[in-house]
Amino acid sequence: MPTVFRLDGYRFFFYSNEGEPLEPVHIHVIKDGIEAKFWLYPDVRPAYNHGFDARALRKLSMIIEDHAAEIEEAWHDHFG
Known part of the structure; x- marks a missing residue:
């Protein structure tokens, strides 16, 4: 789990x-x-959520949007 x-x-x-x-x-x-899982495209949105409230999901969506390039780079570095 990188x-x-x-x-x-x-x-x-x-x-x-x-x-x-x-x-x-x-x-x-x-x-x-x-735990929650978020898709990055076509826009950041939860794929599933196992317990975060709506406020936390909004916060997480904003964090993920701010770090989308870093996440995508790490994904491609790991999976090729």
Whole structure:
């Protein structure tokens, strides 16, 4: 599970086995055992959410938008 970055107690990461065929670029976020997955394209939006409230999801969406280039670069570095 490569970690892309950490911020405000959240860990932003992806799993090394992201499906076959490989799913589109996305990021997982975890904090205190709560996890969500966000698609980056065509716009940042949750793919699933297992416990974050609406306020946290908005915050996470903004963080992901701000770090989208870093996330995409890490994705392509890892998956080729």
